[in-house]
Amino acid sequence: MQNKTETELMLLIKEKHRPALEELYDRYIKLVYSFILKSTRDQEKTRVIVQLVFTRLWTTENGYNPEKGQFVNWLLTVTRNITIDYHRKEKRDRVFIPFKQEQLDYIPDSSQNDPEDVVSRKLIRDQVQKAYQYLSKSQIQLIQRLYWEGYTLSEIAEMNQEPIGTIKSRLHQTLKILRNHLVLDMGE
Amino acid sequence: MSTINSCSFSDDLVSYLIGEGSKEERDGIKRHLLTCSSCLKDMEELQEAWSMIPYKLDDVEVPSDLKEEVMHSIFQTENIQPKKRFNLVKLYGMAAAIFLLAFASVLWNNVILRNQLNEVTKQAQTPAQVIEVFTLKSSTPSNILTQGKAILYQQGEKKQLVFQLEGLADTKGTQAYHVWLIHEGERRSAGVFHVDEEGHGVLTYELKETEAPFEAIGISLEPDANGTQPRGQKVLGT
Numbered sequence: 563m564q565n566k567t568e569t570e571l572m573l574l575i576k577e578k579h580r581p582a583l584e585e586l587y588d589r590y591i592k593l594v595y596s597f598i599l600k601s602t603r604d605q606e607k608t609r610v611i612v613q614l615v616f617t618r619l620w621t622t623e624n625g626y627n628p629e630k631g632q633f634v635n636w637l638l639t640v641t642r643n644i645t646i647d648y649h650r651k652e653k654r655d656r657v658f659i660p661f662k663q664e665q666l667d668y669i670p671d672s673s674q675n676d677p678e679d680v681v682s683r684k685l686i687r688d689q690v691q692k693a694y695q696y697l698s699k700s701q702i703q704l705i706q707r708l709y710w711e712g713y714t715l716s717e718i719a720e721m722n723q724e725p726i727g728t729i730k731s732r733l734h735q736t737l738k739i740l741r742n743h744l745v746l747d748m749g750e
Numbered sequence: 751m752s753t754i755n756s757c758s759f760s761d762d763l764v765s766y767l768i769g770e771g772s773k774e775e776r777d778g779i780k781r782h783l784l785t786c787s788s789c790l791k792d793m794e795e796l797q798e799a800w801s802m803i804p805y806k807l808d809d810v811e812v813p814s815d816l817k818e819e820v821m822h823s824i825f826q827t828e829n830i831q832p833k834k835r836f837n838l839v840k841l842y843g844m845a846a847a848i849f850l851l852a853f854a855s856v857l858w859n860n861v862i863l864r865n866q867l868n869e870v871t872k873q874a875q876t877p878a879q880v881i882e883v884f885t886l887k888s889s890t891p892s893n894i895l896t897q898g899k900a901i902l903y904q905q906g907e908k909k910q911l912v913f914q915l916e917g918l919a920d921t922k923g924t925q926a927y928h929v930w931l932i933h934e935g936e937r938r939s940a941g942v943f944h945v946d947e948e949g950h951g952v953l954t955y956e957l958k959e960t961e962a963p964f965e966a967i968g969i970s971l972e973p974d975a976n977g978t979q980p981r982g983q984k985v986l987g988t
Contacts, residue, residue, distance in 0.1 A: 584821065587820065587821070591812050591817065592810075592812055597804055600806075600807055613820050616820050617820075691806055693802075705803060709803050715765060715768070730762065730764050734760065734761055734763065734764050737764070738795065
């Protein structure tokens with residue numbers, strides 16, 4: 563099981579092979595767990611969402627397609643979709659916030675700079691951490707709300723009482739800063 | 751480090767990037783990207799940065815009991831729920847079948863019991879009539895004390911044979927006397943008996959309506975009561 567690629571594991575999972583799911587869990591639980599905890603900042607909710615993510619992996623019909631990029635990015639997309647879905651359901655219970663399902667379906671997936679293993683992921687993480695130092699408070703808050711908490715641009719504009727153009731512009735700048743520092747620090 | 755693209759589409763790229771905007775807006779940007787190389791480059795860089803965000807994760811300890819909880823939940827629903835449903839169906843089916851069987855057997859018993867009661871009543875009112883008496887003599891001519899009778903009688907439609915025997919030696923261990931009805935050289939069992947201290951033995955045998963007739967009777971001492979053909983020594987016969 564340990565020599566199998568993620569693509570092979572996902573095929574085995576489709577055939578309901580339990581050890582394959584356990585292997586994927588062992589390989590990615592740390593990433594998935596950290597991701598969700600970062601988004602929810604709540605251990606109990608994180609447990610619930612981890613459960614949802616692995617149940618989705620077990621039952622998904624449209625599984626991972628290796629032609630569309632690295633497995634880790636696909637897994638993170640699935641994890642983020644489920645996490646944001648969870649956030650939105652929670653929010654919906656409090657106030658009604660309209661949102662479109664296709665916003666969740668479309669998560670960009672870069673095939674460049676995909677980490678191949680834990681070591682390179684760790685390296686990238688360190689780089690991202692460093693790049694964050696160049697961001698302002700409002701830029702960090704924007705990423706937190708948009709990426710981690712799943713708010714839409716217009717929702718954030720409303721929360722901040724700012725025009726949506728300002729939010730878009732800020733996001734554009736934020737991503738550019740992140741990207742430029744990552745590239746610089748990685749010695750490109 | 752220029753962060754602002756000169757193109758007017760610049761800020762709308764982020765909506766496209768994160769999957770927001772109407773289909774028309776998205777299609778518009780898609781078309782624009784085909785012709786504007788600076789926006790395309792911009793877009794690629796934004797995508798890179800966006801996909802890097804999840805890597806800013808702190809090292810956290812995953813609770814060690816989480817795996818068991820996750821797997822348990824997944825495989826419990828997998829295995830038990832469909833099985834449960836199946837079992838319930840099976841259980842209901844079995845319960846229904848058992849109930850029907852029980853009901854049918856009560857009915858059946860009732861019918862049988864009624865018939866038997868009828869027969870007993872009928873029998874009690876019907877006189878028994880002797881058809882034939884067989885005299886049984888010892889196979890050892892000198893042993894005149896060993897003798898017996900077999901009386902065939904009819905009561906209503908029922909035919910019975912009653913054996914009365916005396917002067918027989920006591921049986922040892924598993925030994926038993928075995929009565930055989932003989933028809934065209936073939937022997938069939940009519941039952942087994944033991945004798946009392948004085949050597950008396952008795953046996954009744956009911957002849958079924960469909961049963962073949964018999965011409966002769968033999969009684970043998972068998973090593974046990976289970977044989978279907980004589981194995982031991984013949985002691986009495988017609």
